[in-house]
Amino acid sequence: MSEQPASAPPSFLSSVMLTGANVILEPLSALHIPELAEAVRDGELWNTWYTRIPAPSDMARDVEARLAQHEAGSAVPWAIRRTDTGAVCGMTTYLNIRAEHRRLEIGSTWLAASAQRTQINTEAKLLLLTRAFEDLDCIAVEFRTHWHNHQSRAAIARLGAKQDGVLRNHDVWRDGTLRDTVVFSIINSEWPTVRLALTSRLDRA
Template sequence: MLDLKAMRLSGSWVDLEPLDEKHREALRAVSVDERIWTYLPSNDAGAKFDCWFEKAIKGWQEGLQLPFAVINKADQKIIGTTRYYEIAPEHHRLSIGYTWYVQEVWGSAVNPECKLLLLDHAFETLGANRVAFYTDLRNARSCSAIKKLGAVEEGVLRKHMVLEDGHVRDTVVFSIISSEWSGIKTKLIERLATFKVR
């Protein structure tokens, strides 16, 4: 049974800290880049940020989600956020998402290391059978990043969500299951070895 507790996950490039009030203003400051929100269900920067932040904290308090602030180890600055959600303890499954980073770290070691930390904890500590990822079909960058992790594309949920701007989104579903994790972990570690730690 999945038993999520607030914990810090630490890597070579990033630390993932459970989202807390102390992260609010720094995360607000980096959320203003419009490119972050392009394919997300709503743009929660600016006046809507506090509502987004409080919903994330409430989701954790209610045991529905576990959101993290992503901290750059080189300078201890917040560079984004990610979370566990759709947590189903009885089925030993969860999803990883609500992920965004400042544009400066796109294509760097940040995303693969965040996913390594989250996946490793999900499979090896929490005992997950399945971890899912969902993304907008139009978001080629996100689809490519998830595939590059080694996740299996399971299909498309057609007309799955109505976004804030009225667009009816088709959602791509990916997953990694426990029997695949060992091989995926090895490849992720090898991939991260190609980046230089600053």
């Protein structure tokens, strides 16, 4: 009897629902636009100068752009739904997908102000990292943020990611200023320890 071929790994571009106790990551669709426009009003997030978060009036355009990137094979976007209220509270995305090198970036993430500094971000990142390392067999997952986004830098470090370096004058920002991009990563050998730390943090909360 011939041996069955090994199953192919899940596609890096597969859009799947990821479910935790506190958060559900739903494959992004145009149906999420009204809820996302409402969520971004919580904290008026689009006014933060060192981020690129869409205003309510720009939400449809932003969602359409993310869906086009998914169609083009360069990103996988999700809407973030909290389980306690059932409300959509943000978005997140797999970016810079390099399946042949088994690596990707988690980014373009934003959360409504009331969802920040809660279990939501921790569990969302745990779900995304688990899929990346355990389903997609990634060897590295990257995070990038603005040098001046100290809240984001601290949150990424709390995940267990290590800073790789700073890309100087990496982007021309919307107001013409230059962004220095801080690059962090988690590699596959670090994943078991990172997973344990994130799981323990959720258990203690």
